[in-house]
Amino acid sequence: MFRLKLLQKKRHVLHMDADAFFASVEQVLNPTLRGKAILVGDVSGTKGIVSAASYESRACGVYSGMPMYQAVRKCPKAIIVPGHFEAYRDFSSKMYQIMLDFTPEVEMASIDEAYMDLTGCELMHKLPPQEIARKILYTINRKLGLSVSGGLASSKTVSKVASSTNKPHKLTIVPYGKEAGFLAPLKLKCMPGVGRKTLPLLEAHGFQTIGDISKLTMEEVKEKFGLHGIALWKRCLGIDNSPVVSTYSLPKSISKEHTFYESTYSKDVCLKQMKELSEMVFKKLRMHKMKARTVFIKIRYKSNEKKEASASYYSLFKEFSWQKNLDIPACTDSKLFPLIKELFLSNFSNQDPIRLIGIGVSNLIQNYNLSLFQGNNEEEKLFTKIDMIKEVYGDEALRYGV
Numbered sequence: 092m093f094r095l096k097l098l099q100k101k102r103h104v105l106h107m108d109a110d111a112f113f114a115s116v117e118q119v120l121n122p123t124l125r126g127k128a129i130l131v132g133d134v135s136g137t138k139g140i141v142s143a144a145s146y147e148s149r150a151c152g153v154y155s156g157m158p159m160y161q162a163v164r165k166c167p168k169a170i171i172v173p174g175h176f177e178a179y180r181d182f183s184s185k186m187y188q189i190m191l192d193f194t195p196e197v198e199m200a201s202i203d204e205a206y207m208d209l210t211g212c213e214l215m216h217k218l219p220p221q222e223i224a225r226k227i228l229y230t231i232n233r234k235l236g237l238s239v240s241g242g243l244a245s246s247k248t249v250s251k252v253a254s255s256t257n258k259p260h261k262l263t264i265v266p267y268g269k270e271a272g273f274l275a276p277l278k279l280k281c282m283p284g285v286g287r288k289t290l291p292l293l294e295a296h297g298f299q300t301i302g303d304i305s306k307l308t309m310e311e312v313k314e315k316f317g318l319h320g321i322a323l324w325k326r327c328l329g330i331d332n333s334p335v336v337s338t339y340s341l342p343k344s345i346s347k348e349h350t351f352y353e354s355t356y357s358k359d360v361c362l363k364q365m366k367e368l369s370e371m372v373f374k375k376l377r378m379h380k381m382k383a384r385t386v387f388i389k390i391r392y393k394s395n396e397k398k399e400a401s402a403s404y405y406s407l408f409k410e411f412s413w414q415k416n417l418d419i420p421a422c423t424d425s426k427l428f429p430l431i432k433e434l435f436l437s438n439f440s441n442q443d444p445i446r447l448i449g450i451g452v453s454n455l456i457q458n459y460n461l462s463l464f465q466g467n468n469e470e471e472k473l474f475t476k477i478d479m480i481k482e483v484y485g486d487e488a489l490r491y492g493v
Contacts, residue, residue: 206247228241346387347368354445388412435448
């Protein structure tokens, strides 16, 4: 059978993941908690879920996301402490600064994990990549008192999987050329991107391990999952050449798009999807501590007119974009999404089905002068707090209403 020749770039990508981050920070803030089973969450022990569990409490079968009352039953000796989100953000910022001392190519994936491209850093540090990686983990532990695990591989996907296979405070190295062999025996749930919706679909086809997917030919992948299944198949083979996107250089614009597999005429379906896209865009905007002067949308329609088989892509689809400038730069959902919605509703047409929608912000600024008539930044603080809560409980924990 034909097998697409895939090439993986030879790089040195480190994925760093802080171990039981929130619980570890609490133990640093209060040294009397070190070595003890602690839970971060509602101190009554009866409400909410476990935001974080120390490794001592995990030994009792407790895990993050477990209902707090169940965690207390499993680990009655656990000490429950309330979350200190500002402290977590501060420790995250300090970790970021330490990582920048080793490479400018640092991409923060969340509050407690990051990707670093160490390719070419050997000359600067006079150390091989694996020793640079060890030094990063050691430095974070020595300066901040936090336990950190890491995975070093040729790609972001493999390094992320590697960092989670040997915790806590360990470095797992996957040599170049050994990516597929490392991934093959692991369960499918270990693969980034295979979540609650995707996993049952794969298991319904009889797939249990990452290797079960990597054994398929490209034709078999297309037959079972369509073209969109090829991306997952490549990652299961250890092929991922996506770059480490450095947060060291600030973006000029931020945008997200969604392609409908079945084109839609529904205005409500489009608005719902645009709402989800906007939450991701605005969160990233706030992460960079930036504001936007411009919002924009894009709509791609599928033409209803009958076309010849030889018709070009551009004749099958019609694409339009619109933008709106703000008098005062903003970064909150309450200020920006109404403008996105207004742009969409004023330009929406149901003459042709919509295949793709996109939203974004541009003309971004960080060091801005406050308007004389602008109010305080309480609203910005609110949405920043929401971002922090989502880091703990997931994106569905809180949503901004339309």
